[in-house]
Amino acid sequence: MNHQVEEDSFYHSLGEEASDVDSLLVEPQSDQVSVSGVWRYEEDDRTKCIKTENASYNLGVPGSNRNMEGVDTTIRNAFDVLPHEVGMENLLTTNISPSDDYLLDIGFDHGAFIGYVSNEGLHARNSQFPMKGSFDVQNSLAENILGIEYQNYLLSNCIFGTSTHSSEPKGLDRFEDFSNSFIDQENNQDTFPPQISQNGAEITPLCEDRPERTSSVEDHGGVGEITHKRCRKPTKRYIDESSMLSLVNAKKRKEASCGSKVKPSGDRRVKSQTEVKPKEKMPSPAISFDKAIQVPFSSDVPTECQKNNSPTKPENRIENYSSAPEGDSETMPRSVTSGNQRKLHRVWTVSEVKKLLDGVAHFGVGKWTHIKKSFFSSSAHRTPVDLKDKWRNLLKASHAIKGSRIEDDQKRSQSWRPLPKSVLCRVRELASVFLYQQESSPMISKSKFQNNSSPARIKSPV
DNA sequence: GTTAGGG
DNA sequence: CCCTAAC
Numbered sequence: 001m002n003h004q005v006e007e008d009s010f011y012h013s014l015g016e017e018a019s020d021v022d023s024l025l026v027e028p029q030s031d032q033v034s035v036s037g038v039w040r041y042e043e044d045d046r047t048k049c050i051k052t053e054n055a056s057y058n059l060g061v062p063g064s065n066r067n068m069e070g071v072d073t074t075i076r077n078a079f080d081v082l083p084h085e086v087g088m089e090n091l092l093t094t095n096i097s098p099s100d101d102y103l104l105d106i107g108f109d110h111g112a113f114i115g116y117v118s119n120e121g122l123h124a125r126n127s128q129f130p131m132k133g134s135f136d137v138q139n140s141l142a143e144n145i146l147g148i149e150y151q152n153y154l155l156s157n158c159i160f161g162t163s164t165h166s167s168e169p170k171g172l173d174r175f176e177d178f179s180n181s182f183i184d185q186e187n188n189q190d191t192f193p194p195q196i197s198q199n200g201a202e203i204t205p206l207c208e209d210r211p212e213r214t215s216s217v218e219d220h221g222g223v224g225e226i227t228h229k230r231c232r233k234p235t236k237r238y239i240d241e242s243s244m245l246s247l248v249n250a251k252k253r254k255e256a257s258c259g260s261k262v263k264p265s266g267d268r269r270v271k272s273q274t275e276v277k278p279k280e281k282m283p284s285p286a287i288s289f290d291k292a293i294q295v296p297f298s299s300d301v302p303t304e305c306q307k308n309n310s311p312t313k314p315e316n317r318i319e320n321y322s323s324a325p326e327g328d329s330e331t332m333p334r335s336v337t338s339g340n341q342r343k344l345h346r347v348w349t350v351s352e353v354k355k356l357l358d359g360v361a362h363f364g365v366g367k368w369t370h371i372k373k374s375f376f377s378s379s380a381h382r383t384p385v386d387l388k389d390k391w392r393n394l395l396k397a398s399h400a401i402k403g404s405r406i407e408d409d410q411k412r413s414q415s416w417r418p419l420p421k422s423v424l425c426r427v428r429e430l431a432s433v434f435l436y437q438q439e440s441s442p443m444i445s446k447s448k449f450q451n452n453s454s455p456a457r458i459k460s461p462v
Numbered sequence: 463g464t465t466a467g468g469g
Numbered sequence: 470c471c472c473t474a475a476c
Contacts, residue, residue, distance in 0.1 A: 342470065342471080343470060343471080344470095345470065366464095366465070366466085367465095368464075368465070369463085369464065369465090384464070384465080385464090385465080385466095385470085385471090386470075388464095388465070388466075388467095389470070389471095392466090392467085
């Protein structure tokens with residue numbers, strides 16, 4: 001069935017010329033009618049192939065006669081060079097017909113297109129086919145089918161072919177250069193074949209015994225003096241930075257034994273500094289920057305400055321003090337470990353705790369971002385996580401109170417924090433309420449909080 | 463991005 | 470307060 005259809009279309013498209021190739025198509029031997037037929041055509045009447053090729057592609061280039069002699073070797077080379085399917089395709093398109101329609105008609109949809117391109121490469125080599133032609137096709141291919149990969153491929157391999165000589169179509173030597181480069185890729189069995197084999201699955205691989213290579217990396221390495229040159233030697237600066245980076249990383253890892261993820265900490269701590277140098281691409285720029293700051297041998301900047309008033313980030317500091325007046329006791333037991341700057345430890349003021357409780361009463365436990373946004377929007381240093389932590393601590397404290405005698409606990413609590421008893425009581429209240437709500441029906445309670453902020457009813461006198 | 467929980 | 474996992 002397929003055979004019949006293909007043959008019909010084949011004859012139809014060929015018209016009169018079909019009689020020339022008639023003998024070739026008489027006995028299709030497999031499902032791949034077109035392939036075998038075409039192949040046999042090429043095998044049987046090589047002269048015709050040559051004729052066809054020269055007639056259609058003879059563009060008046062002086063050296064085109066060479067094809068007459070060189071075809072045999074050309075074909076062989078092509079076969080030697082190209083991995084199975086591709087080789088087939090190339091030969092097909094090269095020798096049989098200059099017309100795409102023909103190929104499409106006999107069912108080479110994808111294959112024909114791709115083969116056409118590679119085929120151009122062959123032409124460029126053998127008959128000094130005008131380079132522009134081949135490049136147009138290649139570009140279209142790059143856009144349409146193989147995309148970036150192929151573009152890279154072209155860039156890495158044909159770059160010198162295009163860069164300087166494209167404007168001089170007469171310089172044969174230069175064309176030779178270019179085309180040789182192109183063929184060299186094929187000699188190295190570039191990254192194409194696998195993909196093509198996917199598309200043109202219908203085509204019978206004639207050179208199956210040819211080892212198939214799939215690793216493009218190897219291939220490029222083989223091709224590439226150019227690529228070699230490119231990634232030759234890192235700059236001194238790069239070396240310095242990377243070594244420093246590794247040093248810092250090692251140190252950091254030693255400090256924090258479980259350091260698989262260094263990013264967040266550095267990110268958070270030195271966010272502002274990261275912004276200062278957004279340009280450099282480093283795995284963890286913040287850290288290296290820190291190190292870079294510390295390293296200077298004789299600078300008196302770091303510790304002294306940090307201790308007094310303007311450490312790394314003036315904004316934060318200002319923020320800190322601006323929020324200070326609000327609280328009654330803003331002690332500043334900051335950690336001056338110059339290396340990894342810990343976030344400034346700010347004691348939670350009573351007013352802050354109250355705000356937090358209000359927030360919890362309003363939004364519910366766990367809505368830390370909501371609470372932060374509406375109750376702590378002014379104080380930038382209190383993150384939702386901080387609120388959560390504080391709530392946890394409060395909970396602990398309140399629980400402790402609940403557990404044992406009040407005087408004792410009050411004494412103890414006052415010893416470590418000047419938290420009024422009322423606050424702790426309220427914490428306990430809230431905790432119990434939300435615990436109850438969560439236990440009973442978490443979904444309902446949650447949605448209730450979200451919608452009308454009903455938990456406000458819990459609000460007890462502050 | 464947020465939250466919970468261990469440290 | 471930090472860090473991480475889980476969502």
